[in-house]
Amino acid sequence: MTSVRIFMREISPGHVFVAPAMFVLSVFFLMPVLGALVMSFTDFDLYALADLKNLRFIWLGNYISLLRTPLFWKAFGNTCYFALVGAPLSILVSLAMAMLLNVPGVGLKALYRTALFAPYVVTLVAAAVIWRYMLDAQYGWLNQFLIVIGLQPIDWLGNPHFSMPAIILFSVWKNFGYNMLILLAALQRIPDDLYEAARVDGAGSWERFIHVTLPGVAPSLWMVALLTIAGYFQLFAEPYVMTQGGPAQSTVSLLYFMYEDGFKWWNLGHASATAFILFAVLMGLSFLRPKSEEVFV
Secondary structure: OHHHHHHHHHOOHHHHHHHHHHHHHHHHHHHHHHHHHHHOOEOOOHHHHHOHHHOOEOOOHHHHHHHOOHHHHHHHHHHHHHHHHHHHHHHHHHHHHHHHHOOOOOOOHHHHHHHHHHHHHOOHHHHHHHHHHHOOOOOOHHHHHHHHOOOOOOOOOOOHHHHHHHHHHHHHHHHHHHHHHHHHHHHHOOOHHHHHHHHHOOOOHHHHHHHHHHHHHHHHHHHHHHHHHHHHOOOOHHHHHHOOOOOOOOOOOHHHHHHHHHHHOOOHHHHHHHHHHHHHHHHHHHOOOOOOOOOOO
16 A cells, blocks of 8 residues: 555656546557557468468568569659659748748738648548549640640650659649748748848858758758658558559559558558558658757747
8 A cells, every 4th residue: 555655646647647648549559550560470361350260470471572572662662752752842842932931021921821821731632633633634624724835735644654743743732831831930030130141241142041041940941851751651642542553553652552452452461561661661761860959840
């Protein structure tokens, strides 16, 4: 009883308030993750789902099988292409829009912020369906515009050379608004005195951008870059809605590959191994950090 009373005295109100959230996280996050990890070392499939007696531990068998699967490497390459091209482009657009909104004397800034942020709050599936019709080879308005100006229409979602760039274009439009607000807040925290001192020293627009703007937004820019790249590695809804992984598997991502492996072919152990390979990639990205620990928004 004495030890129980000592334990109760050591519990702070903070622990009491955090306990329900930790319980929910444990039940609905940690336990499923651990279960998926165990499943990745088994041959869990439709037969095991019907009768657990058919379940066998094959340890690293799923991981070795994935490394020997050409479609896995195709999906991994597509995902890297999407993340390493789309994420920097999204960040550049976000920074450019934030700098335009930060120009002194521009009116209706609240309206512009709302309009530019609006795509981010639109449901991803709804936006993807709209863009799928916009990019339609026959009836899409983008091809109609190309015809009007005398150019040949492009099969944006049916040509392997254009399908992934089209999805990247859509994702940049859909997601840049959130990063734009973060970078705009960072820009507004840079003292005007620094820009004035740079002008007095004869620095032009490019020099002020390199020596004042970039160092001022660097911590926020690093955070935005890390979150954006990690988010782009989780590509799924866009190819699922717009191309179904085609054409010629040019838009199959790791998550799309995992989804089909697990829920179309019922290779759940195989799909779990794919999930943890992606988890390892994202975990590696999370260890990348600037030398300075200061991050502000």
